[in-house]
Amino acid sequence: MRGLTRDLVATAAFAVLLVFLPSVLREVFGRASVSYLSLATNALVLAVLALSWDMLARTGQLSLAHAAFTGAGAYTVAVLFKLTGAPLWLGIPLGGLVAAVLALGLGSVTLRLFGIYFAIATLAFTEVLKAAVQRLPTAVAGGAAGINVPALFRPTFVAGSMERWEVAFLRNQGYFWVYAGLLVVAVVISVLIQRSRLRAAFTAVRTNEQVAGVMGVNPARMKLLAFVLSSFVAGLLGAVEAHRLGSVSPDGAFSVHTTVLALVTPIFGGLYTTLGPILGATVLAGIEETLKRTFSEGYLIGYGIVLVASILFMPRGLVGLASKLVKRGGASTSGRVGGASGGAADAAAEERA
Amino acid sequence: MDLSLLPQAIVSGVLASGLYALVSVGLALAIGVIGIVNFAHGEFFMVGAFLAYQLFVSFGFDPLLSLLFVAPALAVIGALIYLSSIRFVLRAPELNQMLLTFGIGIILQNLALLIWGGDPRTIANVPYRSLGFQVAGVSIGAVPLGSFVISLLLVAGLYWMLASTPLGRAMRAVAQNRIGAGLVGLEVDRVYLVAFALSALLAGLGGVMIGVIQSPTPTVGLGFTLKAFAIVVLAGLGNIRGIVGAALTVALAESLVATLVPNGDALRNMVFFAIIFVVLVWRSRRVA
Numbered sequence: 001m002r003g004l005t006r007d008l009v010a011t012a013a014f015a016v017l018l019v020f021l022p023s024v025l026r027e028v029f030g031r032a033s034v035s036y037l038s039l040a041t042n043a044l045v046l047a048v049l050a051l052s053w054d055m056l057a058r059t060g061q062l063s064l065a066h067a068a069f070t071g072a073g074a075y076t077v078a079v080l081f082k083l084t085g086a087p088l089w090l091g092i093p094l095g096g097l098v099a100a101v102l103a104l105g106l107g108s109v110t111l112r113l114f115g116i117y118f119a120i121a122t123l124a125f126t127e128v129l130k131a132a133v134q135r136l137p138t139a140v141a142g143g144a145a146g147i148n149v150p151a152l153f154r155p156t157f158v159a160g161s162m163e164r165w166e167v168a169f170l171r172n173q174g175y176f177w178v179y180a181g182l183l184v185v186a187v188v189i190s191v192l193i194q195r196s197r198l199r200a201a202f203t204a205v206r207t208n209e210q211v212a213g214v215m216g217v218n219p220a221r222m223k224l225l226a227f228v229l230s231s232f233v234a235g236l237l238g239a240v241e242a243h244r245l246g247s248v249s250p251d252g253a254f255s256v257h258t259t260v261l262a263l264v265t266p267i268f269g270g271l272y273t274t275l276g277p278i279l280g281a282t283v284l285a286g287i288e289e290t291l292k293r294t295f296s297e298g299y300l301i302g303y304g305i306v307l308v309a310s311i312l313f314m315p316r317g318l319v320g321l322a323s324k325l326v327k328r329g330g331a332s333t334s335g336r337v338g339g340a341s342g343g344a345a346d347a348a349a350e351e352r353a
Numbered sequence: 354m355d356l357s358l359l360p361q362a363i364v365s366g367v368l369a370s371g372l373y374a375l376v377s378v379g380l381a382l383a384i385g386v387i388g389i390v391n392f393a394h395g396e397f398f399m400v401g402a403f404l405a406y407q408l409f410v411s412f413g414f415d416p417l418l419s420l421l422f423v424a425p426a427l428a429v430i431g432a433l434i435y436l437s438s439i440r441f442v443l444r445a446p447e448l449n450q451m452l453l454t455f456g457i458g459i460i461l462q463n464l465a466l467l468i469w470g471g472d473p474r475t476i477a478n479v480p481y482r483s484l485g486f487q488v489a490g491v492s493i494g495a496v497p498l499g500s501f502v503i504s505l506l507l508v509a510g511l512y513w514m515l516a517s518t519p520l521g522r523a524m525r526a527v528a529q530n531r532i533g534a535g536l537v538g539l540e541v542d543r544v545y546l547v548a549f550a551l552s553a554l555l556a557g558l559g560g561v562m563i564g565v566i567q568s569p570t571p572t573v574g575l576g577f578t579l580k581a582f583a584i585v586v587l588a589g590l591g592n593i594r595g596i597v598g599a600a601l602t603v604a605l606a607e608s609l610v611a612t613l614v615p616n617g618d619a620l621r622n623m624v625f626f627a628i629i630f631v632v633l634v635w636r637s638r639r640v641a
Contacts, residue, residue: 062448062452110637113633113634113637115451116390117637119448119451120582120586121633121634124579124625124629124630124633125630127579127623127626128623128626131620131626132623263452267452295467297467298463298464298466299463300459301459301463301464301466304459304463305460306456307459308438308453308460311445311449311452311453312438
């Protein structure tokens, strides 16, 4: 339990850091802090997305349906405010719940699918869901054109007491804090998994389901639990994104890009860890911003290169690389060095350093 | 539902099935012989379409002539991809292979976006593009018919190659038992290389034809990967012989839904994905 306490203290410290980050940026960069803050927000979004995907991957379910759950969260919010005058903050938890229920459904029918079959089936599920949403009556879901979503923050400009750019800053700050809160929720869930018996159970299910069953782990229950937790977080994220972007559409909300980002980031950062997805998200958000400024289209090529290079040269991600360097410095046991034939998928069968 | 459209829907479906079979048979080859589930397969298709477009724009090449240039180009691209990456993950976990090819697909697609931009590209001004004839009230376009015939010839050629040439025999041997094939003196690595290059080549040729039929964008690849998956899954992973029947089934289902269901055109893709999903889930339950 000492490990758990340590992790939770670290999370709390991280949370405090995030609370003060906007003010620090504002003091240091002034006007330019608006764009730095939106870059930091993108990193947070990516971190939440990646961490939620990683939770599911810990049970061996490499899902290509993550966009389905962020999309479900986004559409829940959009439809809620289109049809009812619900309180502004109600949509977000509801989005998480809808995504979780959807995950329970998908998870139960795909229980017996493994590896590549699971991946293909989840990808197909996403496309069916996208087409289905597109086919819903326009009065409900807006058809192919989509629906507008109210903003969470509408700071007003007060002439004299503030400058123009501060309106954008206040809006960005609001979303930054919401995502920071979301990341803390995701980190706490992830830490609770990693520091309890669930971690052993998840690893057992991933490594060998039959053996896990013999050892007294219920694979079906573990897989569904991971699916529901992961999708709940993804649904919350999609719901907030809908507010931030101001509108949802089938192509945008169920985009394959979301799924790509969700799986590349943890693989790059380090699979089956809490730190890996966050680390990966921070680096990748920076790379993406740079590429986006250079190329208007095709900037996702960076993700492709990172994915291929990670699998070929760094199957345990940044975290694995770091722990390998630490080990080498400490002249400790060698273990299995992850070469090209090693593999991200089974890399974390080993213990973290 | 308007039943008078039924014959037209059936003919359209049958004509489309040739191209589907061509694309899927390449994917089935990669899965069956090498054991690689290639998520970048549809991108070879896209690359073929855009190479044909570029040849047309730069040199005024007729797409039929482009077939002769695109085939070796795609074989080289496939070989290079195999040698630079796929070769190193042959014994890695299946999921690493899958993610690797997924990454290759993202690279190819975005490379195309960087080169050609995101707008649809049309190979216009081909003399036979608008040709066609009517048989008993059913209109048949020259281009779909031509692509159907060429595709079937290519697929038949592949079947013949697998059945009665030394290379085909080597591929079947490697597919059945990688180690055994090596023990009797086959160069397994070289067979893999040829199979992967051939798989890319077949997809590329399909791409040239779709470049004439439709106006593709660089993002069409993933859609075709998924369609090929639907067909390969229906035939059974690694089953090359079942591809033609499965392609016919899927193409007919798509065409019938698009024509006969009101406002069914938007449902086209849904048919494919619903088939993949239902077949996978149903099979996994039946085994249990």
